[in-house]
Amino acid sequence: MTKHEIKAIIDQTIKEFNKSPSFESSSAKGKSPAHACSTIHIGSANKWLCSDVEEAVHNAQRAQQVLLKSNLEDRARFISAMRDASRLHAKSLAELAHTETGYGSTAHKVLKNLLAADKTPGLEDLGTSATSGDDGLTLVEMAPWGVIGSITPSTNPTSTIINNAISMITAGNAVVFNPHPGAKRASQEAMRILNEAIKSAGGPETLLTTVNEPTLQTGNDIMKHPEIKLLSITGGEAVVAQAMKYPKRVIAAGPGNPPVIVDDSANIAYAAKCIVDGASFDNNVLCVAEKEVFSFSNITDELIKEMTENQGAWLISGSDIDKVARTVLTEKEGVYAPNRNFVGRDASFILKACGISFYSKPRLIIAEVPKDHPFVMTEMLLPVLPIVRVKDIDEAVENAIIAEKGNQHSAMIHSQLIGNLTYVATALDTTIFVKNAPSYSGLGFGGMGFTSLTISTPTGEGLTSARTFTRARRCVLKGDLRVV
Numbered sequence: 001m002t003k004h005e006i007k008a009i010i011d012q013t014i015k016e017f018n019k020s021p022s023f024e025s026s027s028a029k030g031k032s033p034a035h036a037c038s039t040i041h042i043g044s045a046n047k048w049l050c051s052d053v054e055e056a057v058h059n060a061q062r063a064q065q066v067l068l069k070s071n072l073e074d075r076a077r078f079i080s081a082m083r084d085a086s087r088l089h090a091k092s093l094a095e096l097a098h099t100e101t102g103y104g105s106t107a108h109k110v111l112k113n114l115l116a117a118d119k120t121p122g123l124e125d126l127g128t129s130a131t132s133g134d135d136g137l138t139l140v141e142m143a144p145w146g147v148i149g150s151i152t153p154s155t156n157p158t159s160t161i162i163n164n165a166i167s168m169i170t171a172g173n174a175v176v177f178n179p180h181p182g183a184k185r186a187s188q189e190a191m192r193i194l195n196e197a198i199k200s201a202g203g204p205e206t207l208l209t210t211v212n213e214p215t216l217q218t219g220n221d222i223m224k225h226p227e228i229k230l231l232s233i234t235g236g237e238a239v240v241a242q243a244m245k246y247p248k249r250v251i252a253a254g255p256g257n258p259p260v261i262v263d264d265s266a267n268i269a270y271a272a273k274c275i276v277d278g279a280s281f282d283n284n285v286l287c288v289a290e291k292e293v294f295s296f297s298n299i300t301d302e303l304i305k306e307m308t309e310n311q312g313a314w315l316i317s318g319s320d321i322d323k324v325a326r327t328v329l330t331e332k333e334g335v336y337a338p339n340r341n342f343v344g345r346d347a348s349f350i351l352k353a354c355g356i357s358f359y360s361k362p363r364l365i366i367a368e369v370p371k372d373h374p375f376v377m378t379e380m381l382l383p384v385l386p387i388v389r390v391k392d393i394d395e396a397v398e399n400a401i402i403a404e405k406g407n408q409h410s411a412m413i414h415s416q417l418i419g420n421l422t423y424v425a426t427a428l429d430t431t432i433f434v435k436n437a438p439s440y441s442g443l444g445f446g447g448m449g450f451t452s453l454t455i456s457t458p459t460g461e462g463l464t465s466a467r468t469f470t471r472a473r474r475c476v477l478k479g480d481l482r483v484v
C-alpha cells in the first residue's frame with residue numbers, strides 16, 4: 001500500500017467518524033465523547049482538589065487501586081513521609097487553622113498536629129491472626145474498605161486530617177474528605193501537604209481528595225455516594241444523626257460534655273493544675289476536655305483557691321455569671337448552645353466582651369454554679385468551667401452522669417482512693433476515663449497509649465486507628481501448612 005492510499009483510508013475514517021450521531025450531539029455542546037471522558041477521567045485524574053464529589057470519589061478510587069498494588073514496604077514509606085511532612089508543617093498548619101477559625105491557640109494546635117504525626121498507629125496496628133489445629137490453618141487478615149468518606153470538624157481541623165489520613169491509608173484505603181467549611185483552607189492545606197509527601201515517596205497523588213468548596217450538601221453527597229461504603233464522621237450531634245440516615249457502615253465520633261470529679265482524698269494542688277491545664281488547652285475545643293467539675297464541698301474552697309492563685313484561672317461570681325452566660329450562650333425554647341463568636345476564644349476575650357474587669361492573662365474562667373446551670377449542661381467548647389459542690393461520691397456520680405448526657409465520651413477523676421477510682425470509672429461508662437491527670441492524657445498526650453482525633457462514641461469503636469478502618473477477611477486451608 002502506498003503512502004497515498006494509507007492517507008486516503010485515514011481521511012475516509014475520520015470523515016465517517018465525524019458523521020456519527022453521538023459525535024454530532026456532543027460536539028454541539030463543544031465536547032466529543034472521547035474528550036468529555038478525558039476531561040474527567042484522564043486529564044484530572046491526578047487532581048486531589050476537585051470540582052465535585054463525583055470527581056473526588058473517582059480520583060480517590062484510582063489512587064486506591066494503585067495503593068492496593070503496591071507492597072507493604074511502599075505503604076510504610078508513604079506513611080513515614082506523611083509523618084515527616086506533618087512534623088515539618090505542624091506550625092504553619094496550626095497558624096493557618098487558628099487564623100481561619102479563630103479557635104484555640106496556635107501553640108496548642110502545633111502540639112495536636114505533632115501528636116497526630118507521632119502517635120497515630122501505623123502498619124503494626126493491622127496484625128494478622130492465625131489459628132492452627134487438626135483441621136489445618138486459618139488466617140484472618142485486615143483488608144481495606146476502598147474509599148472512605150470522612151467528615152471533619154472545625155475544632156481540630158488539621159490534626160484530624162493528619163490522624164485520619166495516616167489511619168485510613170495505613171489500612172489501605174483512600175479518603176474523600178469533607179472538611180468543615182469554616183476550616184476548609186487549613187484542612188485543604190493539610191491534605192495538599194500529605195498528598196505531596198505520598199507522591200514524593202513514590203505513591204499515588206490522589207489518596208486524599210476533596211472538593212474546592214465543601215458544604216453541607218457536598219458532605220451529604222459523599223455520605224450517599226454508592227462507591228463509598230464506609231463513613232467516618234467527626235463532629236456534633238447533627239452530623240452524626242445525618243450520617244446515620246444512610247444505609248451504610250458509619251463510624252461516628254460524636255459530641256461529649258466530660259465531667260471531672262474531685263473527692264476529698266485528692267491532691268488538691270495537683271488536681272487544680274490538671275483541671276486548668278486540660279480545660280484551657282486550645283481554649284477547651286477538644287471534645288475530651290474538662291467541661292464541668294463536681295467537687296466535694298469540703299475541698300471546693302481550696303480547689304478554687306489553687307486554681308485562681310496558682311493556675312491562672314479567673315473566678316467570676318454573682319451577676320457576672322449571668323453576664324457571661326448571656327454572652328457565650330444562645331437560648332431557644334429552653335435549649336442552650338454556644339454562641340459561635342465565643343467558641344475557642346481566649347478567656348480574656350470573653351471577659352472583655354462581658355465588660356468584666358480582670359488583670360493578668362487568665363487562661364480559664366471558673367464559676368461556682370448549681371448542678372443544672374446551662375454552663376454544666378451545655379457542651380460550650382470555650383474556656384468557661386463551672387464548678388458544682390457535692391456532698392459525697394454518690395452525688396458526684398449521679399450529677400456527672402446527668403451532665404455527660406449519655407454521650408459515653410470522656411470523664412475524669414482526681415482521687416487517691418482505689419474504691420472511688422474503680423466505682424466512678426465503672427459507673428460513668430465512658431469511652432475515655434482519666435484518673436489523676438489532665439483530660440488530654442486520654443489521647444496519649446502525657447498518658448500511655450496511641451492517639452486519635454476521631455473518638456468513636458455512639459458507634460462504639462473507641463479511639464479509632466488503622467484497624468478500625470478495615471474489614472476482617474478469613475482464609476481457611478484444610479489440612480496443610482502446620483509445622484508442628
Ligand code: NAD
Pocket residue numbers: 151152153154155156178179180181215216217219220234235236237238239242252253254255256286287379453454455456457
Ligand atoms: P459540627 O458538628 O458543626 O461540624 C462537624 C462537621 O460536620 C463539619 O464538617 C460540618 O460541615 C459537618 N456537618 C454538620 N452538620 C451537617 C449536616 N447536617 N450534614 C452534613 N454535614 C454536616 O462540629 P464542629 O463545631 O466542627 O466540631 C465540634 C463538635 O464535634 C463538638 O460537638 C465536638 O465534641 C465534636 N467532636 C467530636 C470528636 C470525637 O472524636 N468524638 C472530635 C472532634 C470534635
